[in-house]
Structure formats: C-alpha cells, structure tokens
Amino acid sequence: MVDLSTRIGDLAIKNPVLTASGTFGFGLEYADFVNLSNLGGFIVKGTTLEPREGNPYPRMAETPSGMLNAVGLQNKGVDHFINHTYPQLEGIGTEVIVNVSGKSVDDYVAVAEKLAALPEIHAIELNISCPNVKQGGMAFGTTCEGASAVVSAVRKAWPRHLMVKLSPNVTSITDIAKAAEGAGADSLSLINTLLGMAIDIERRRPMLSTVTGGLSGPAVKPVAVRMVWQVAKAVNIPVVGLGGIVSAEDAIEFIMAGAVAVQIGTANFIDPSATQKIIDGMEQWCERHGVRSIAELRGCINA
Amino acid sequence: MRVGFVRRLRGGNVHIGLHPADANALPPMQPGQFVEVAVDKAKVLLNRPFSIFNSSPECLELLVKPLGRASAAIADYEEGDTLRVIAPLGRGFSLPEAPARVLLVGGGVGVAPMYYLARALNERGIRPVLVYGERTAPDPALKELLSRHAELHICTDDGSEGFHGFVIDHPAVTQGEYDYAKICGPEKMMKFMHNYIATNKNWDTEFSLENKMACGLGACLCCVENTTTGNRCVCTDGPVFNLTELPW
Structure with missing residues (x-):
C-alpha cells in the first residue's frame, strides 16, 4: 500500500493529483x-467578478505536441458560481479550489471576499498569469510589483489557503515567486500557458482570433519542469507543478523536481479519465520501485 | 472500439464501421450527435469530432473525408484495429412528427449525419428530400445508401452528375415547400442557406455546426459559437442549433 497523500501547506489532500483550471470545467x-x-482536488474554471463572454471564435489550434x-x-461570474455551481459541488468529497481572475486589484479582492462565505472552499488559486485577456491577468504576474500588490491585497481579504498561479512568460520566474511568497501566498502553482502563435498559411491568417494565445500540452513540459525545479529551490512555500502532464511518469517527474502536487490540464481533453489513470499509475510506479510514500520522491534529484 | 470494416469510397470519403470492444451494446445515439475519436495513427494530440453516419447496438458507422491529418489517417485503419471513441456527444436534430415535409441538405462531408437522420425520419413515417452537394460525382455505393431513406438529389460543382451548381440553387430547394429543414455543410453554404431561408421561407430550420473543439464535453470552452444568447459550446449546446439562435 503506497501512501499518496500529501499536503500543500495546511491543505491536506488524498493524493497529489489536481486538475488545472479551465481544463475540467466545474468538475x-x-x-x-x-x-x-x-481526485486530490480540482480547480474550477477561472472566475471573475462580472460575467465574461471571452474572446471570439476561433479560440483553439492544435500545434505539434x-x-x-x-x-x-469566459465565465458566468462569481455570483453565478456561488448561487448555482457551488451548491452542486457541496459534499463532493474532494477539495474544490476556485481559480480567481480580475481586471484590477479591487476585482480580485471582491471575488475573494465573496468566496470566503463558502465554507467548503478551502483554497483559491489566484490567476495572475492568464495570457488571453487585455487587462489584468498576466499583467499582474510579469512584474514583482504587480504580483506583490495583488497577492497582498487578496491576502487581507481571503482567510484560507491562497495559491498563486505563476506565468512562465517572464525573464526570472524565481523573482516573481519570491515576490508572491513575500506578499503572503501559501503556495505557488506553475506554469500557466506559454504565450504562442500559429498561422494558417493557406489563408494567410492567424489561427486564433486574438492572434496570440496560451500554449499547453506535452510541448511545454520541459519548460515547466525546469521552472518548478528553480522555484522549489528558491522559496519556502509548497509548489504545485503543471504543464504538459499526460502520464503518471510525467507527474512523478514534477514531484522529483520539487512539487508537492501536480495539476492535470490538457490531458483531460485527450482522455477524460486521464486523472484517474495518472493516480493509479503513480501508485503502481511507487509499488514497482519500493516507494512507500510519494513524499519520498519530492525533490529527490538533489540537483 | 474495434474496426469492423473500412470502405474507401470514390471521391475520397472513408466509410468506417466500429464495433464495441466488449460484449456491451452501444448506447442509443441520436441523429446529429457526434463522437470524439482518438486517431492515434495520425500522431495528433487531441481527439477529433465526427458525425454519426449510422448506429445500432452493435455498430457505429462514420463517414470521414480526408481534409486534415487526423481525418486522412482514418483511411489507414484496417479491420481488427482498435480506436478509442467517446460516444455519443452533443445535442442532435429535433425529429418532427408525421406528417411533415422535411428537407435535408448536406454539403460535402456535411452529408454524413443525413443518412442516420433520414432513417430516423423514415421510422416516423416521413420520407425526406435530401439535396447533396459535392465537388464531383459521389461514389455509387454512397448514393445507393442515401437514397434508401430519402428522395436524393445530387448537385456537383463540376457538373459530372446531377444538377450542375450549388445546393442553394437546386430546384428542390428553391421551388420545394417544406415544414422543416436540416442542414450541414461548409460554413459559407450554411450561412447562404440561413440567409435564404430566413428571408424567403417559413421553414423550421436547424444547422449542424463543426467548430474546432478540444474536450467535446463543454469544459474547455474552445468551440463556442456566437448565438443570440451569447457564446455557447458547439459540443454540448450543439452541434445542432436552430436558425433563430444563429445571428448569421
């Protein structure tokens, strides 16, 4: 029997497998x-103060790997979440973490204050790294000052676990990580998508309505593993790793890089039961390798 | 699922039949619903959505046109191969009660859902008119299948068979009178038909859309269509939408 349970700071979860925001709907x-x-838990779709229609179609393009x-x-706003979605998630038997986004610091704070009224939401994930919105989003996550301002403001409004999701679209992710830690984050999740672009050469037009978009999937995994390794060494709060995980072996790679838990994103689109297969696969891998607790593997590469 | 047959049709379409991998019967599927297929031989990441051409408890049939890497690789499958399929997905066509006059229009591979739809209408005592537009003459075997359950009219861009021209100019469309129309095909054709019907006809009309999608389950919000009630997922709110929902 392998012990897959883990802690993200004060948040105890039954196994290290969470789902990444935007890839699992509302579960x-x-x-x-x-x-x-x-599941260890799932992170619901990014929620904002007001409803958002999102960007025009086309919004997606497949690229190599x-x-x-x-x-x-796109979301129906925090009030809709509170009144319509949350009641369906009560008693679901796993951690439900709400991903929070906003155009301004005040927006983030207002959403966090409203969510604080929901007793079963033990954690929020602050999205300071969305590359697909004009205002806010990634703008807060690409400077130490921006990250610090939004995290410290939300810290005052949100009494429970505060996870901050970092953008890889920066020169030094460890500087941003330290700024978020200094402003009161309880944990960090990384990486959000990498800013990318693809062109339909027959039509001579960008593949996305917004020209650029966020790259995810196995293509980004080595970048994500590198950043998790760097950040885990640089801060004293737990790190949750994500970026291109499609198998138990991928998940274990992130744990070895220093993550306490992982998030599964794009893999949910390839196989909707991917999370369960990854949990089972991690357990089997540990059994095969004589590992009794997943915690033994954390940061074990000694690099 | 296990590949039961692969028929490579003239014109490039592939007609593939899939059996359940285990002893369980396939779930009931509605005309206009779709399936997601992991086309591993294409070495692509995401599953691909395909219309249901026909279905029974023992066999799911797809009609696939090789337009991209994944759809082209469907022709590489052979009897006995396995394919991972999620089925059925989405909301299909509404089925009118007899007596009703029903027009079906399929443009190119947009004809794929029309066989199963015509079959379901026949079971309700309705024999629809099917106008099928292609670049060039379709495979006789496909024509034979389509004409089993519908009054079939072919249009070809090159005049190699049937009416020489677009479906929208076919007399069965311009001079026919119907209570319902069900349309699937290229975006441009569907928008022409939308405009034509909204302006000239009083037909209760549905369109089946094919927006690029990732999850197929209403989670990723990639495949949205701008409707009269905002952005809605083609995969779960559609793929079939009523004419009145589409601000084309």
Missing part, C-alpha cells in the same frame, strides 16, 4: 468519466 462535466471524489487556446476567461 461535473467529467463525472461520467472520473469518480471526482478520487500541444495546443494554443485563447478562451479569454
């Missing part, structure tokens, strides 16, 4: 394929 979309209570998206935070 319920996947209920036919995964027993949601088997990856995909670009430019959804642009």
Whole structure:
C-alpha cells in the first residue's frame, strides 16, 4: 500500500493529483468519466467578478505536441458560481479550489471576499498569469510589483489557503515567486500557458482570433519542469507543478523536481479519465520501485 | 472500439464501421450527435469530432473525408484495429412528427449525419428530400445508401452528375415547400442557406455546426459559437442549433 497523500501547506489532500483550471470545467462535466471524489482536488474554471463572454471564435489550434487556446476567461461570474455551481459541488468529497481572475486589484479582492462565505472552499488559486485577456491577468504576474500588490491585497481579504498561479512568460520566474511568497501566498502553482502563435498559411491568417494565445500540452513540459525545479529551490512555500502532464511518469517527474502536487490540464481533453489513470499509475510506479510514500520522491534529484 | 470494416469510397470519403470492444451494446445515439475519436495513427494530440453516419447496438458507422491529418489517417485503419471513441456527444436534430415535409441538405462531408437522420425520419413515417452537394460525382455505393431513406438529389460543382451548381440553387430547394429543414455543410453554404431561408421561407430550420473543439464535453470552452444568447459550446449546446439562435 503506497501512501499518496500529501499536503500543500495546511491543505491536506488524498493524493497529489489536481486538475488545472479551465481544463475540467466545474468538475461535473467529467463525472461520467472520473469518480471526482478520487481526485486530490480540482480547480474550477477561472472566475471573475462580472460575467465574461471571452474572446471570439476561433479560440483553439492544435500545434505539434500541444495546443494554443485563447478562451479569454469566459465565465458566468462569481455570483453565478456561488448561487448555482457551488451548491452542486457541496459534499463532493474532494477539495474544490476556485481559480480567481480580475481586471484590477479591487476585482480580485471582491471575488475573494465573496468566496470566503463558502465554507467548503478551502483554497483559491489566484490567476495572475492568464495570457488571453487585455487587462489584468498576466499583467499582474510579469512584474514583482504587480504580483506583490495583488497577492497582498487578496491576502487581507481571503482567510484560507491562497495559491498563486505563476506565468512562465517572464525573464526570472524565481523573482516573481519570491515576490508572491513575500506578499503572503501559501503556495505557488506553475506554469500557466506559454504565450504562442500559429498561422494558417493557406489563408494567410492567424489561427486564433486574438492572434496570440496560451500554449499547453506535452510541448511545454520541459519548460515547466525546469521552472518548478528553480522555484522549489528558491522559496519556502509548497509548489504545485503543471504543464504538459499526460502520464503518471510525467507527474512523478514534477514531484522529483520539487512539487508537492501536480495539476492535470490538457490531458483531460485527450482522455477524460486521464486523472484517474495518472493516480493509479503513480501508485503502481511507487509499488514497482519500493516507494512507500510519494513524499519520498519530492525533490529527490538533489540537483 | 474495434474496426469492423473500412470502405474507401470514390471521391475520397472513408466509410468506417466500429464495433464495441466488449460484449456491451452501444448506447442509443441520436441523429446529429457526434463522437470524439482518438486517431492515434495520425500522431495528433487531441481527439477529433465526427458525425454519426449510422448506429445500432452493435455498430457505429462514420463517414470521414480526408481534409486534415487526423481525418486522412482514418483511411489507414484496417479491420481488427482498435480506436478509442467517446460516444455519443452533443445535442442532435429535433425529429418532427408525421406528417411533415422535411428537407435535408448536406454539403460535402456535411452529408454524413443525413443518412442516420433520414432513417430516423423514415421510422416516423416521413420520407425526406435530401439535396447533396459535392465537388464531383459521389461514389455509387454512397448514393445507393442515401437514397434508401430519402428522395436524393445530387448537385456537383463540376457538373459530372446531377444538377450542375450549388445546393442553394437546386430546384428542390428553391421551388420545394417544406415544414422543416436540416442542414450541414461548409460554413459559407450554411450561412447562404440561413440567409435564404430566413428571408424567403417559413421553414423550421436547424444547422449542424463543426467548430474546432478540444474536450467535446463543454469544459474547455474552445468551440463556442456566437448565438443570440451569447457564446455557447458547439459540443454540448450543439452541434445542432436552430436558425433563430444563429445571428448569421
């Protein structure tokens, strides 16, 4: 029997497998394929103060070993989440983490204050790294000052676990990570998507309505592993790794780089039961290798 | 699922039949619903959506045109191969009650959902008119199948068979009178038909859309269509939308 349980700071989860925001809807979309209570937790679609229609179609293009998206935070707003979605998620048997986004610091704070009224939401993930919105989003995550301002403001409004999702589209991710830690983050998740672009050469037009978009999938995994390794060494708060994980072996690679847990994103689109297969695969890998607890593997590369 | 047959048709379409991998029967599927297929032989990342050409408890049939890397690789599959399929997905066509006059229009591989739809209409005592437009004469075997359950009219761009011209100019469209129309094909054709019907006819009309999608489950919000009620997922709110929902 392998112990897959882990802690993201004060947040105890039954196994290290979470789902990445925007790739798992509100969880319920996947209920036919995964027993949601088997997950370590899931992170619901980015939520903003006001409803957002998102960007025009086309919003997605497949690229070699990856995909670009430019959804642009389409969501029905935090009040809809509180009144319609949350009641369906109560008692679901796993951690539900809400990804929070905004155009301004005040927006982030207002969403966090509203979510604080929901007793079963033990953590929020602050999205300071969305590349697909004109205002806010990544703008907060690409400077130390921006990251610090939004994290410290939300820290005052949000009493429970505060995870901050970092952008890879920066010169030094460790500087941003330290700024978020200094401003009161309880944990960091990384990486959000890499800013990318693809062109339909027959039509001589960009593939996405927004021209550029966020790259995810196996193509980004080596970049993500590198950044998780760098950040885990640079900060004293837990790191949750994501970026291109499609198998148990990929997940273990992130744990070895220093992550306490992982998020599964694009893999959910390839196989809606990917999360369960990754949990099972991690357990089997540990059994085969005589590993009793997943914690033994964390940061074990000694590099 | 296990590949039961692969028929490579004249004109490039591939007609493929899939059986359940285990002893379980396939779930019931509605005309106009779709399936997501992991086309591993194409070495692509995401699953691809395909219309349901026909379905029974034992066999799911698809009609695929090789337009991209994944659809082209469908022709590389052989009897006995396995394919991972998620089925069925989405909201299909609404089925009118008899007596009703129904027009079906399929442009190119947009004819794919029309066989199963015509079959379902026949079971309700309705024999629809099917106007099928192609670049060039379609395979006789496909024509034979399509004419089983519908009054088939062929249009070709090159005049090699049937009416020489676009579906929108075919007399069965311009002079026919119907209660319902069900349309699937290239975006340009569907928008022409939308405009034509909205302006000239009083037909209760549905369109089946094919926006690029990632998850197929309503989670990723990539395949949205701008509708009269905002951006909606083609995969779960569609792929079939009523004419009145589309601000084309």
